[in-house]
Amino acid sequence: MNRRMLIPLAIFVALAGFLFAGLWRDPREVPSPLIGKPAPAFKLTQLHAPQQMLGTSDMKGKVWLMNVWASWCVSCREEHPLLVALAKENIVPIVGLNYKDEPAAGMRWLTDNGDPYTTSVMDRDGRVGIDFGVYGVPETFLIDKAGTIRYKQIGPITEDALRKKILPLINELQKS
Amino acid sequence: MIPELGHLALILAFLLAIVQGTLPIAGAARRIPSWMALARPVAQGQFLFIAIAWGCLAYSFLSSDFSVLNVATNSNSQLPIQYRFAATWGSHEGSMMLWVLMLSSWTLAVSIKSRHLPDEMAARVIGVMGLVSVGFLLFMLTTSNPFERLFPVPADGRDLNPLLQDPGMVIHPPMLYMGYVGFSVAFAFAIGALLGGRLDATWARWSRPWTTLAWSFLTIGIMLGSWWAYYTLGWGGWWFWDPVENASFMPWLVGTALLHSLAVTEKRGTFRNWTVLLAICAFSLSLIGTFLVRSGVLTSVHAFATDPRRGVFILAFLVIVIGGSLTLYAIRAPKVGVGARFDLVSREMALLANNVLLIAAAGSVLLGTLYPLFIDALNLGKLSVGPPYFDSVFVPLMTPLFFLMGVGPLARWKQASIPDLAQRLRWAAVVSVVTAVLLPFATGEWKLGVAFGLLLAFWIVAATFTGVRERLRSAGGGLPAQLRRQPRSYWGMVLAHLGIAVCVVGITMVKGYETERDVKMNVGDTVNVARYVFRFDGVVPQRGPNYQATRGTIVVSRNGTYVETLYPEKRLYNAGGNPMTNAAIDSGPFGDIYVSMGEPVDGGGWIIRVYSKPFITWVWFGFIMMAIGGFLALSDRRYRIQTQRDAVLPRGAAAKGAQ
Amino acid sequence: MGRASTFLPALFLLCALSGQHAGAADATPTEMDPVKAARAVKLADKLRCLVCQNQTIADSNAELANDLRGQIREQIAAGRTDDEILTYMVDRYGDFVLYQPPFKTTTVLLWAGPALLLVGGLFILLRNLRRQPAAESTLTDEERERAKRLLDGDDRKDDK
Numbered sequence: 001m002n003r004r005m006l007i008p009l010a011i012f013v014a015l016a017g018f019l020f021a022g023l024w025r026d027p028r029e030v031p032s033p034l035i036g037k038p039a040p041a042f043k044l045t046q047l048h049a050p051q052q053m054l055g056t057s058d059m060k061g062k063v064w065l066m067n068v069w070a071s072w073c074v075s076c077r078e079e080h081p082l083l084v085a086l087a088k089e090n091i092v093p094i095v096g097l098n099y100k101d102e103p104a105a106g107m108r109w110l111t112d113n114g115d116p117y118t119t120s121v122m123d124r125d126g127r128v129g130i131d132f133g134v135y136g137v138p139e140t141f142l143i144d145k146a147g148t149i150r151y152k153q154i155g156p157i158t159e160d161a162l163r164k165k166i167l168p169l170i171n172e173l174q175k176s
Numbered sequence: 177m178i179p180e181l182g183h184l185a186l187i188l189a190f191l192l193a194i195v196q197g198t199l200p201i202a203g204a205a206r207r208i209p210s211w212m213a214l215a216r217p218v219a220q221g222q223f224l225f226i227a228i229a230w231g232c233l234a235y236s237f238l239s240s241d242f243s244v245l246n247v248a249t250n251s252n253s254q255l256p257i258q259y260r261f262a263a264t265w266g267s268h269e270g271s272m273m274l275w276v277l278m279l280s281s282w283t284l285a286v287s288i289k290s291r292h293l294p295d296e297m298a299a300r301v302i303g304v305m306g307l308v309s310v311g312f313l314l315f316m317l318t319t320s321n322p323f324e325r326l327f328p329v330p331a332d333g334r335d336l337n338p339l340l341q342d343p344g345m346v347i348h349p350p351m352l353y354m355g356y357v358g359f360s361v362a363f364a365f366a367i368g369a370l371l372g373g374r375l376d377a378t379w380a381r382w383s384r385p386w387t388t389l390a391w392s393f394l395t396i397g398i399m400l401g402s403w404w405a406y407y408t409l410g411w412g413g414w415w416f417w418d419p420v421e422n423a424s425f426m427p428w429l430v431g432t433a434l435l436h437s438l439a440v441t442e443k444r445g446t447f448r449n450w451t452v453l454l455a456i457c458a459f460s461l462s463l464i465g466t467f468l469v470r471s472g473v474l475t476s477v478h479a480f481a482t483d484p485r486r487g488v489f490i491l492a493f494l495v496i497v498i499g500g501s502l503t504l505y506a507i508r509a510p511k512v513g514v515g516a517r518f519d520l521v522s523r524e525m526a527l528l529a530n531n532v533l534l535i536a537a538a539g540s541v542l543l544g545t546l547y548p549l550f551i552d553a554l555n556l557g558k559l560s561v562g563p564p565y566f567d568s569v570f571v572p573l574m575t576p577l578f579f580l581m582g583v584g585p586l587a588r589w590k591q592a593s594i595p596d597l598a599q600r601l602r603w604a605a606v607v608s609v610v611t612a613v614l615l616p617f618a619t620g621e622w623k624l625g626v627a628f629g630l631l632l633a634f635w636i637v638a639a640t641f642t643g644v645r646e647r648l649r650s651a652g653g654g655l656p657a658q659l660r661r662q663p664r665s666y667w668g669m670v671l672a673h674l675g676i677a678v679c680v681v682g683i684t685m686v687k688g689y690e691t692e693r694d695v696k697m698n699v700g701d702t703v704n705v706a707r708y709v710f711r712f713d714g715v716v717p718q719r720g721p722n723y724q725a726t727r728g729t730i731v732v733s734r735n736g737t738y739v740e741t742l743y744p745e746k747r748l749y750n751a752g753g754n755p756m757t758n759a760a761i762d763s764g765p766f767g768d769i770y771v772s773m774g775e776p777v778d779g780g781g782w783i784i785r786v787y788s789k790p791f792i793t794w795v796w797f798g799f800i801m802m803a804i805g806g807f808l809a810l811s812d813r814r815y816r817i818q819t820q821r822d823a824v825l826p827r828g829a830a831a832k833g834a835q
Numbered sequence: 836m837g838r839a840s841t842f843l844p845a846l847f848l849l850c851a852l853s854g855q856h857a858g859a860a861d862a863t864p865t866e867m868d869p870v871k872a873a874r875a876v877k878l879a880d881k882l883r884c885l886v887c888q889n890q891t892i893a894d895s896n897a898e899l900a901n902d903l904r905g906q907i908r909e910q911i912a913a914g915r916t917d918d919e920i921l922t923y924m925v926d927r928y929g930d931f932v933l934y935q936p937p938f939k940t941t942t943v944l945l946w947a948g949p950a951l952l953l954v955g956g957l958f959i960l961l962r963n964l965r966r967q968p969a970a971e972s973t974l975t976d977e978e979r980e981r982a983k984r985l986l987d988g989d990d991r992k993d994d995k
Contacts, residue, residue, distance in 0.1 A: 028888060030931045032929070033927070033929040126899075129902075130902060130903065130927060132927070133927040133928050133929075135899055
């Protein structure tokens, strides 16, 4: 048998290998280029206290979670119970970024579904979202004491991601 | 009852497919006539049961039987009847049903029209198609059963995706699948030839009509897909290099190479190994395409809902079929060289170059489509590859191809000479250059890209006409006699090549001169696009059979005179939730005007998008010409009298090239 | 792909049909300077919409696309160059947001691939051509004549 005749087969086998690897990946997921970079600074009005503001500078020195949510977001409902439970454990402060929402609708949603946030701030026009590279809701960012983004969860937080990735990382960051 | 009947029919078809895929092939290897003889009747039986199964599914849709999960998920009681029918293949399961229906139809056709084949060959071909069928039926029965029931029965269904509620849905998938799946016949012939150890010009002659037929259907299918996307998606795009589009385009490119390669193998007995490999590749790409669309490996607006389990199954199937056939190829492809010799300058060479270019093009499309996957799997990050890449890579490959299209048909077999060709084509060259350079001035805006595209198109036309004129002259007699003397397959080629030229003109002009305005309009506002004036006259509510719409009124005028009124719509389907854009298009031979509504803005205005798309209909018309060319070639005398001749002449004599 | 199963189809539906209207969506206002407007469209055409991943920001009706188009216009008005604006987007969304894949070491194979395929194919072709058997079968002159006539006759009538 002429060796050269095996080339098509070899090409195909390599291709099949990649296709197989591809089955376990998510092509739609866009990883953040901001991991390891400083969180974009912002100062926004608070949802429940419109005269007061909250900014990234206020959170320096703490390890914290920023959760992007909205009252019109269906998938947010999925992760919300997890967040509420997490808030009760008092491990990290969770700041909510109310993305492109009406304040009244946002407040009502929190009343209906529980409020795990130490504070929620309003990003009415989505500018801060763009700065953070938000492209879908919900998304969650883990930010360390120095203000660097250490992890981004795209889509709702799952029990799995929480236990395996987020909590251990929080632990580690809080110790340093 | 009916769904269960359908399910049962599917199981019976599966069992028959197993028989069809094993005994005839074994019979051919062991020379057991009774086993070989099973091929045709079993294939026909399989078709019968699959047709019954498909009929049961269609009936469930037409009668809105929501106890069937597939119907409940994809249909609705208010859905008009033709879309209830089309919804039969509107889901993953349904499209699989369509796949196996097409496959068994092609097998049926082969079983009927294969009397002139030697028994072992017929048995092998039908057997291989049976094996493919086994794979798909097993896939359906284990992971994608369209007859699954739903309890409790919902009061109404979730409705067919509004984007699919269109005549395009009724015709595009069947045409596409006819083509896609049709390459399985060429594939089966290739495998049959490898199994039998007989790879000669006769094999090529048998394969060719089947390949041409599949190719023609695929051409129509792709054209319909493009046209449908254009008028339905609302932003005037007609080709996106979307993974699913590429999944159908790659087999088309390889299929085109295969057509040309088969022509040479039939005529000259050369390129045998290469042709066989192409036949395997064309169908392999069809299968890979099926995988890509359903596995979730790539993002696409066309993709079906994904499930890794299904992906694994299809991939395993791919490995078996493609891996198996390529292994067989490596082992069995004869060691004989390319056969009869030919010179560096010859028609054979032109056709081989055609093949290299087409394969490079198909390979590039595959590379671009899968590259994000490669990079991601190797943990090198996330990339996206879109139209800018494909356009910049595809055009340079097609350019030499179009040039060759003019030269090839005029080159002699075996030995041609460049000075001779140059001399015969000099008129064509001059005419095409002059017209291509001058014509863009007529539009008022000369562009190099446009001149270049037109040059390629006019070159094809001029060179083709030169070739036609030469042939007619050498035939002798008056013009009618000359015309009649040429075989239909020749006219098929001429028409198909001219079709490409027409398509190139369309693409060149659209890309060169299309304009778009995307503006916020209040009632009474006007906007100018391409010498027309568009005035927005407000909206009115409308009601359809299963939707509510807001219909806009756009009054079009030119130089102060009224031209027409266009009525784009924004529809909200009752069962669904998301608004759909229905563009209003005025289509003409020299271009389209296309208006669609964006979103409403505060204050009663709307965002309106207005496009001018010059010559865009030529793109699709070119494809239609190609398909007609294919069908014309198929109606060639030699295929019609082939059966008679084979009955009279011994088989060996039949291999002497067609006449 | 558990968690993706609700989040992503939601994004998906948003794109497969035309975007929702959430309040005042804006398009290129007719008052904007046409040169700048053209620049805005060109830039938007170079960026991929992350929501509807198979469209550009220029084409997509998704809200994020709208917002980003607004960003582009603002930055053009603020005097930023095209490169600066593209870098701004890539900084936030990664290379994925570029509709045309960048030229980097990881994309060498992508950009060089087609040329390699072509050159490789031609190389194999020419090499096989050289390898052809030189032998001509032995024919008598009479047979040669007959063959020539048949072949020429073939050429005329039987080209396909």
